[in-house]
Amino acid sequence: MRKLLLGLATVFTGLVLQAQSTALPQVDKSPMDMSYYPNGYPVQKIQDKITEPLVARVIYSRPQKSGRTIFGGLIKYGELWRMGANEATEIEFYKNVRIAGKKISRGRYTLYAIVNENSWTIILNKETDTWGSFKYDIKKDVLRTVVPTQKTDAPVESLSMVFEKTAAGTNLIVAWDAVKVALPINF
Amino acid sequence: MKTFISILFFSLPLFILPACGNKEKKDDEKTGIAAADTSRVIIADNKVNPYAIVDVSPMDISYFPVDYPKLKMADSIRIPHLFARIIYSRPHLQGRHLFTDLLKYGEPWRLGANESTELDLYTEATIQNKKIKAGRYVLYCIPQPDSWTIILNSNIDSWGLHPDPAKDIARFHIPVKQTANRLEYFTIIFEKTASGADIVMAWDNLEARLPVSF
Numbered sequence: 001m002r003k004l005l006l007g008l009a010t011v012f013t014g015l016v017l018q019a020q021s022t023a024l025p026q027v028d029k030s031p032m033d034m035s036y037y038p039n040g041y042p043v044q045k046i047q048d049k050i051t052e053p054l055v056a057r058v059i060y061s062r063p064q065k066s067g068r069t070i071f072g073g074l075i076k077y078g079e080l081w082r083m084g085a086n087e088a089t090e091i092e093f094y095k096n097v098r099i100a101g102k103k104i105s106r107g108r109y110t111l112y113a114i115v116n117e118n119s120w121t122i123i124l125n126k127e128t129d130t131w132g133s134f135k136y137d138i139k140k141d142v143l144r145t146v147v148p149t150q151k152t153d154a155p156v157e158s159l160s161m162v163f164e165k166t167a168a169g170t171n172l173i174v175a176w177d178a179v180k181v182a183l184p185i186n187f
Numbered sequence: 188m189k190t191f192i193s194i195l196f197f198s199l200p201l202f203i204l205p206a207c208g209n210k211e212k213k214d215d216e217k218t219g220i221a222a223a224d225t226s227r228v229i230i231a232d233n234k235v236n237p238y239a240i241v242d243v244s245p246m247d248i249s250y251f252p253v254d255y256p257k258l259k260m261a262d263s264i265r266i267p268h269l270f271a272r273i274i275y276s277r278p279h280l281q282g283r284h285l286f287t288d289l290l291k292y293g294e295p296w297r298l299g300a301n302e303s304t305e306l307d308l309y310t311e312a313t314i315q316n317k318k319i320k321a322g323r324y325v326l327y328c329i330p331q332p333d334s335w336t337i338i339l340n341s342n343i344d345s346w347g348l349h350p351d352p353a354k355d356i357a358r359f360h361i362p363v364k365q366t367a368n369r370l371e372y373f374t375i376i377f378e379k380t381a382s383g384a385d386i387v388m389a390w391d392n393l394e395a396r397l398p399v400s401f
Contacts, residue, residue, distance in 0.1 A: 024374045024389060027277060031245030034274070034302055042302045042346040054344055059248070059274065062241060087248055087256045129269055131256035153237070160238035175238045 030063040030085035030159075037163035037170045037185075054094045055187055058111070058172065061085035062158045070177035071115055071149075080123075082133040083113050083174065084159065090128060097169065098186040099124070100145035109142060113174075113181075119146050120174075120181050147181045156180075244278040244300035244373075251377035251384045270401045272307045273326070273386070276300035276347075277372045285391035286330075296328045297347030298337075298388065299373065303327070305343065312383070313400040315359050325350065328388075335363050335388075335395045363395040 036042065037056045044050045063085045068074050075081045083089045088110040097104050104124065112123040112133055124143040125136070152175055159176040163185075171182040250272045252258060259266050278300045283289055290296050298304045303325040312319045325340040327350045342354040366389065373390040383400040 024370065025247070025249070025376060027245060027279075027372050028247060031242065032248060032274075033239065033242060033246055035239060036344070042344055045342070045345040046349050046351075057344070059246075129250070129256055129259065129272070131260040135260050156236060156238065158236060158241050160236060162239045173238060180238075 028061065028086060030061040032059065032061045032086070033161075034059050035162050037165075039163055039165075055097065055170065056091065056093050056163060056172075056185065058089065058091045058161050058163075060089040060111075060159070060161055061087065062160070064159075065155060065157050065177050071179050072117060075115055077116050078114065080133050080136055081113050081115055083111050086131070088128070088130045088132060091124070091172070095187060099143055099183065102143055102145075104143060112136060115149075115179075117149070119148050121146050122181070122183050145183070147183055150180050150182070152178055152180050242276065242301060244276040246274065246276045246301070249273045249275075249376045251379075253377055253379065269309045270384070271309060271312070271377065271399070273304065273375050273377075274302075274307070275304040275326075275373075275375050276302065277374070279372045280369070280391060285393065286332075290330060292331050293329065295338075295350050296330055297350065298326050298328050298375070299347055301347060303343070303345045303347045303350070304375070306339065306386075310401055314357065314397065317357055317359075319357065324356065330363070333363065334360050336360050337386075337395075337397050359397060361395050361397050363393050366392050366394050368392070 035058050036054065038044065038050075038052050038054070041050070041054055041057075061084045071077070089112075090108055091111050092108045093104060093106045095106050097106075108128045109124040109126060110128050110130060112125060114121040114123070122143075122145050123141055125140045126142050127135070127137060127140045155177050156175045160174070162173050163170045164173050164182070166184065168184065169186040171184050174181050174183070250256065251270045252267050255267070255269055255272075276299045278289075280289075286292065304327065306324045306326050308319060308321045308324070310321050312321075319339065323343045325342055325345065327338050327340060327347070329336040329338070337359045338350070339356045339358075340350055340352075340354050341356055342351045345351075369392050370389050374388070376387050377384040378387050378396075380398060383398070385396040385398050388395050388397070
């Protein structure tokens, strides 16, 4: 009996030790991704097919809908949303741009949103390299702008961000589930 | 009691093994095309996502100090100094062997997939007695059986294939060692050392370390 208990204890200790020695990170459930403006810039660069200079990129993690209602469900209306998962979503401008008439200097920013049914408040905040929205500090906001929501043609499974060319610059399209918004960026 | 403990003892692996197996099964359900150092699977969502397809080799980010964003969240008063981060994509083996199903000795390897693997140094660093300025670099590798050449390159914001050697900034030769277990996903992490950190690169049964001093 004592031997058995000892054996059991050894097995558990072994399991704990094994778990501790696995220092390498697991693959994230919400994979990270990156989008550039111009769209596909890195491929253009190695093919010598660059048509316009690099302006922006966004790095974000992509949670999945997984059968849930996202807006007004998983993400409550009126609450701050980190617009991603895991590490804070980062937008970087390689040159000065204008958003909602305001000059935004080149550099890295964290993106947040406060979502409502008909509109989102998009927030650019200067506290970068942070995690989620848990330490959000309104004092570090650089910009808040309200954009209207639109409906997606079909439910979008993974949170998606992509830059779309416009006459005045680009729109950052953010789409998930049944909702999409466009953040106009001028340059 | 004895019987009960015996059952518990022998059934323990039964609880653990299926937990490990589920992930494999999920991956097997995906089908797709093999391509060099990217995975051969395509995620179903890709067919219906009109905005941005989900990458087969997911991107990931490693910071030094390790888990810097979480440290920052846990204690906003004593925020440690940020030294570096690496942004890379994580191809997976899917039954293949790194050498030589995926990579060939002596040929450049992008240390990732998709976009070039990016090293961001937020402070000056020293690697093998060479000073490297703060800034953004592409990382790639030329592997040999016993050593890897790790290369810092200035062609940032590029796609990982066909690195441009004319833009190389520094080359470092490091040993590569065999590991006991095979690792499914390519992994890069920082590991703290007395003088800074090792950039640990591990995949399949291989591990290489590039020591960096800050």
